Amino acid sequence: MQKLYLDTKKLDASCRASYGLSEEIMMENAAMALETAIRHPYPLSGDRRQPQKILILCGGGNNGADGYTLSRKLRFDYDVSIIQFTAPESPLCKIQAERAEKCGVRFVKREDLSFYDLRFTDIIVDCIFGSGFHGEFDEKTRAALNDMNLCECFKIACDVPSGLREDGTVAEGAFIADLTITMGALKTCLYSDCAKDIVGTVQCADLGVNRRLYENSNNSNLVKGMLLEASDLILPHRKICNVNKGSFGHVAIASGEKQGAAAIAGSAAIRFGAGLVTLVHKHTSKKGLDIFPELMVSSQIPEKTNALAFGMGLGFEEAACQEYFDYLLSHSNIKCVIDADACYAPGLKAFLEKKEKGVVLTPHPKEFQAILKNCDLGDYTIEECILNRMELSEKFCRKFPKKTLVLKGANTIIAHFDGNKHKMFVNPFGRPCLAKAGSGDVLSGMIAALLAQHQKTLDAAITASLAHSLASSKIKCDFAMTPYDLMQALAEL
Structure with a gap:
């Protein structure tokens, strides 16, 4: 796992104070990280008469200063041009621009950018705005960035792509990067749902000290959450031999109006290690449920049930949801997963207030909107639920301690408040093939x-x-995946 920060300005300051680093030294290291990214995939050609063409887009602040610093490091090995979006304004930006000019770097004003400059460009480096960007672009900047985005070359963003705001929202015309090299530590804005289509691959650069030293330079609790990595996955492998199916628990899946959803969830449960799975058809016909040989079917929740999942395909029948709520309250040892239609149930708030622990909710943004409203946490639009997902997930978890929220999205958020500390985890591995009916049932x-x-x-x-x-x-085609393809891929992990 890697730490996520809302803002790293305090870390920058404490790093300078703790380790005696100057802002200029940190800037040189930022430029070195950008240089390394360029030299590694783009090594020098043996033909010095045809160097690769690089455009560096510079603003007037310290993000622009990083770009000027980079330009002089690349000056004689590549055909480098600085595109000035604004004149240098910050003291360091003025110094670095002067140094680049003395090194003979070509300066081009934004309005003088030619078709030739873009047509034969190999790399564009965005150093216009850093993480402090807010508001909107002016018309000329937006038009220029749109031209950059249409250019078929490799694009690198310094710290964050220009147009990505601190809260994770994205301005119209934002720079679309293939690679974002963020400085010092990871920012939460890079992992908003809106940011996923513009950040590309994210790398974190050291600024003169090891990243752990940088992050430990400030004793304040600045960590906003944790970014999950593939290495954090711990699969439910069976290490003990003297076991039986009961050793791995009994899952009950409530079947309702759309029986296929329950069958998908049940099949996923058996494939992910549950010893027994029963489809419960209390509020629907048994017809069609007995064609899954690996699943049992019952009109009642089995006596030795360890976990109950309901809501997927259940329908909007209040009485059905309330019956499951009441059952779980009277069987406090049974854990549960609440999904889909159950997120709209009027009795959800009272249930969450009474059920002390053992609850996981798995809504997508529209379902989360309903949860927030039903639980008297606010009447938000779906767009607000997407744009403010980190803040709203924390708001929900603090209202209902010891409940775990899985807020599905391009970057899924997993949040939990244990009564003392709020914990938030971001899963960045979601792919567009998951945007299909049945994928959420598999997860539940x-x-x-x-x-x-x-x-x-x-x-x-x-x-x-x-x-x-x-x-x-592991699914090669981004549109052809079915829930059962996804389940099969689990066995390949």
């Missing part, structure tokens, strides 16, 4: 399987979410 079944295997709710949510996303990366 996987979480239920881990709960039945006696995992804690937060651990189960993290493991299932990672496995779900990483399995999707």
